[in-house]
Amino acid sequence: MNSANISERRRQTRNKVYRALYDSQEPLSKQALALKLDMSLPTIYQNVAELLDMGLIEYTGAQNSSGGRPAMQMRAVANARYAIGVFISIDSLNFALTNLMCGVLAFKEVRHKLPLFGESFNQYFCSQLESFIDENNIERSKLLGVGICLSGIIQPENMLVFYAPPLNLRNVSIKAFIDNIPYPVHVENDANSGGFAEWFNDSSGESIAFLSLAWGVGGATFVNGDKFSGANQRSGEFGHMCIEYNGRPCACGKRGCLEAYCSSSRISSELGMTLEEFFTQLSLGNRELQEIWDDYIKHLAIGVHNIRMALDCRIVIGGEMSSYLVPHMPRLCRMVAACDPFAADCDYVSLAKYSGVGAPLGTALHFVKDFLDFNI
Numbered sequence: 255m256n257s258a259n260i261s262e263r264r265r266q267t268r269n270k271v272y273r274a275l276y277d278s279q280e281p282l283s284k285q286a287l288a289l290k291l292d293m294s295l296p297t298i299y300q301n302v303a304e305l306l307d308m309g310l311i312e313y314t315g316a317q318n319s320s321g322g323r324p325a326m327q328m329r330a331v332a333n334a335r336y337a338i339g340v341f342i343s344i345d346s347l348n349f350a351l352t353n354l355m356c357g358v359l360a361f362k363e364v365r366h367k368l369p370l371f372g373e374s375f376n377q378y379f380c381s382q383l384e385s386f387i388d389e390n391n392i393e394r395s396k397l398l399g400v401g402i403c404l405s406g407i408i409q410p411e412n413m414l415v416f417y418a419p420p421l422n423l424r425n426v427s428i429k430a431f432i433d434n435i436p437y438p439v440h441v442e443n444d445a446n447s448g449g450f451a452e453w454f455n456d457s458s459g460e461s462i463a464f465l466s467l468a469w470g471v472g473g474a475t476f477v478n479g480d481k482f483s484g485a486n487q488r489s490g491e492f493g494h495m496c497i498e499y500n501g502r503p504c505a506c507g508k509r510g511c512l513e514a515y516c517s518s519s520r521i522s523s524e525l526g527m528t529l530e531e532f533f534t535q536l537s538l539g540n541r542e543l544q545e546i547w548d549d550y551i552k553h554l555a556i557g558v559h560n561i562r563m564a565l566d567c568r569i570v571i572g573g574e575m576s577s578y579l580v581p582h583m584p585r586l587c588r589m590v591a592a593c594d595p596f597a598a599d600c601d602y603v604s605l606a607k608y609s610g611v612g613a614p615l616g617t618a619l620h621f622v623k624d625f626l627d628f629n630i
């Protein structure tokens with residue numbers, strides 16, 4: 255066995271010791287670790303010493319003991335590393351900060367009026383990023399990287415935003431933008447990152463389909479422990495499933511797509527109002543808006559049902575619409591169940607846990623996942 259294999263094997267052992275502490279709800283002693291992992295005490299001592307040295311674990315105190323010397327307890331250090339995610343929209347930047355425990359530690363929205371990915375935007379982005387780091391007292395050496403997400407089709411290998419109708423972008427290079435950021439960068443679509451946040455932070459590890467309802471309608475599927483991308487990176491393009499032959503025109507140029515019926519813009523900007531105003535008017539009994547909403551929810555039920563029939567997994571609805579859907583879920587679920595030949599209810603549909611912050615959190619979590627899997 256060569257030395258590269260030996261060091262990789264040693265790393266994997268260290269990773270196992272770390273993960274046992276990381277995944278444990280309670281602090282553990284070296285003896286408990288040895289039992290749990292079926293490793294010898296000298297092996298545990300050596301790996302614990304390395305992990306302490308790396309600042310990834312810490313002692314929490316002594317275990318209550320009925321006799322003998324109390325054993326020192328240890329746990330993973332949540333703030334040993336950080337990652338930042340940023341959702342870029344046409345008029346705002348949403349920053350989210352996470353650590354190794356994967357929750358949202360801080361969130362900040364800043365408004366802008368700059369043309370996306372021009373020189374002034376790139377500079378503005380970096381200055382806002384540095385401010386966010388300073389405001390949260392993050393040591394830069396502990397920052398794993400910065401995830402970027404936006405509503406559009408991204409080609410990361412070419413550093414290109416290929417097509418992003420909500421941002422008015424087509425074939426725009428983001429190379430200069432990425433080069434300007436002095437940290438590792440990961441760029442992806444916002445529906446992918448929103449779905450990743452839901453899936454990665456769900457301890458069940460079940461496969462999910464994530465349906466993102468916003469200006470655009472998109473999604474992502476996470477199957478058997480990983481994202482399923484498809485042959486052309488277009489898996490989860492639920493927004494362009496045809497649900498009405500020759501129906502309403504869609505931003506993609508075709509007709510009858512789910513997006514044409516269930517985008518947030520259909521019930522906001524297209525009607526000259528905000529989502530807030532739409533739902534306020536709806537609750538006051540506006541009949542015209544009620545008709546539009548009935549049509550919206552009917553088509554949403556068809557879309558959800560089709561996803562269920564194709565994938566037979568849990569469906570999580572996210573995007574900016576998800577927070578407004580709370581009071582409408584019982585009706586949506588009744589309509590989905592009415593389509594379903596196999597189930598009497600639709601307990602497989604739920605709303606996103608991280609509705610407002612899912613996209614920036616998810617893109618930051620890619621760095622955390624890589625760190626936990628490969629760098630410890």
Ligand SMILES: [Zn+2]
Nearest residue numbers: 494504506511
């Ligand atoms: Zn379409």
